[in-house]
Amino acid sequence: MTSIPLHKTLKDMTLTNVSVGYDGDVVVKRAAFQLLEGQIGCLLGPSGCGKSTLLRAIAGFETLMAGEIRMDDQVISSPSFSVNPENRSIGMVFQDIALFPHLSIAENIAFGLSDWPKASAEERVAYLLELVGLAGFQSRYPHSLSGGQQQRVALARAIAPKPKLLLMDEPFSGLDAKLREELVPDIREILKHEKMSALLVTHDQMEAFAMADQVSVMDAGVIHQTGTPYQIYHEPETRFVASFIGHGDFLPATVCGADCVHSDLGTIRGDLDHGFADNTQVDLLVRPDDILHDDDSEFVGVIVSKWFRGSHFLYRVKLSSGKVVYCFASSHHNHAIGQEIGLTVHLDHLVMFPRQ
Numbered sequence: 001m002t003s004i005p006l007h008k009t010l011k012d013m014t015l016t017n018v019s020v021g022y023d024g025d026v027v028v029k030r031a032a033f034q035l036l037e038g039q040i041g042c043l044l045g046p047s048g049c050g051k052s053t054l055l056r057a058i059a060g061f062e063t064l065m066a067g068e069i070r071m072d073d074q075v076i077s078s079p080s081f082s083v084n085p086e087n088r089s090i091g092m093v094f095q096d097i098a099l100f101p102h103l104s105i106a107e108n109i110a111f112g113l114s115d116w117p118k119a120s121a122e123e124r125v126a127y128l129l130e131l132v133g134l135a136g137f138q139s140r141y142p143h144s145l146s147g148g149q150q151q152r153v154a155l156a157r158a159i160a161p162k163p164k165l166l167l168m169d170e171p172f173s174g175l176d177a178k179l180r181e182e183l184v185p186d187i188r189e190i191l192k193h194e195k196m197s198a199l200l201v202t203h204d205q206m207e208a209f210a211m212a213d214q215v216s217v218m219d220a221g222v223i224h225q226t227g228t229p230y231q232i233y234h235e236p237e238t239r240f241v242a243s244f245i246g247h248g249d250f251l252p253a254t255v256c257g258a259d260c261v262h263s264d265l266g267t268i269r270g271d272l273d274h275g276f277a278d279n280t281q282v283d284l285l286v287r288p289d290d291i292l293h294d295d296d297s298e299f300v301g302v303i304v305s306k307w308f309r310g311s312h313f314l315y316r317v318k319l320s321s322g323k324v325v326y327c328f329a330s331s332h333h334n335h336a337i338g339q340e341i342g343l344t345v346h347l348d349h350l351v352m353f354p355r356q
């Protein structure tokens with residue numbers, strides 16, 4: 001009698017100095033990070049930086065040029081050794097949903113359960129239909145579902161056999177913005193409920209922030225930083241991460257003590273030692289939420305452009321030095337372009353890079 005394959009969750013997946021490429025050209029260089037049990041990771045970066053190549057290497061579709069990939073203490077990829085993709089206990093979801101058009105929704109979800117006892121497979125399919133919010137859709141066919149519903153079925157199909165790891169390559173990019181906004185937190189909830197470790201590829205930072213516990217920011221084949229969404233926004237470790245994530249400007253500044261810097265915003269004290277020597281010339285990162293509109297402040301700037309964002313305004317303001325920075329204001333403070341407004345600076349952790 002067949003039995004349900006034993007379900008083991010992933011303890012960890014570790015990439016050590018992984019290089020991957022095509023025809024001798026290195027595309028991904030010395031990638032290293034770890035994904036733990038139940039964690040949702042993300043590879044985030046501009047088009048062509050190598051995200052899909054790295055994901056395909058983890059899935060077992062590309063041979064490593066250097067380094068190794070381990071899952072639960074077992075090497076699954078190295079330049080001389082590779083576990084077959086079908087033996088890695090990895091599920092995949094892609095941008096092109098690719099459901100089987102001639103199979104019903106239930107049959108699509110049950111596709112990877114052929115070695116399960118019939119009753120257990122039926123139970124698993126019913127459970128997943130409920131979990132992805134499609135109870136009652138079992139007899140329908142893919143063409144009769146919306147794009148968002150089809151992507152939920154694709155997810156259910158990928159996680160049905162309880163893989164240790166789910167890989168998702170731009171799974172939401174074919175969906176419109178509103179649907180994406182609704183679907184992303186739902187999918188995160190489903191993966192957390194299933195205690196499923198997952199790795200998402202996206203170039204959309206809002207998607208990465210909404211979905212992932214840990215984000216690896218890539219550029220030109222190199223992972224610049226791996227951290228929580230909060231860390232990569234507030235504590236970027238490289239100039240690329242600082243520029244790629246969120247809005248921001250670099251202001252020329254001069255170090256004036258272990259926690260202190262002097263710039264066009266005045267003298268600012270941070271809450272941590274920034275590690276630069278006195279008098280070093282640096283570029284100081286200033287985010288929109290670092291400068292707030294304040295009617296009572298004597299420190300002023302002139303509005304050069306503005307965006308209404310519903311709950312708030314985002315202004316570009318020119319300082320007396322001529323430098324232009326972003327500024328947040330509550331949407332009750334509707335000022336005209338050209339008007340002078342008061343500003344207060346709220347910079348706690350100073351993010352600085354050597355002057356370029």
Ligand SMILES: Nc1ncnc2c1ncn2[C@@H]1O[C@H](COP(=O)(O)OP(=O)(O)OP(=O)(O)O)[C@@H](O)[C@H]1O
Pocket residue numbers: 022027045046047048049050051052053054203
């Ligand atoms: N099969 C292949 N053969 C040769 N070069 C390839 C192949 N697949 C990808 N590349 C190249 O590798 C580089 C990285 O591509 P990759 O698809 O991994 O980037 P990406 O970050 O996923 O981009 P996107 O977000 O646009 O999908 C690109 O320069 C691409 O042209």
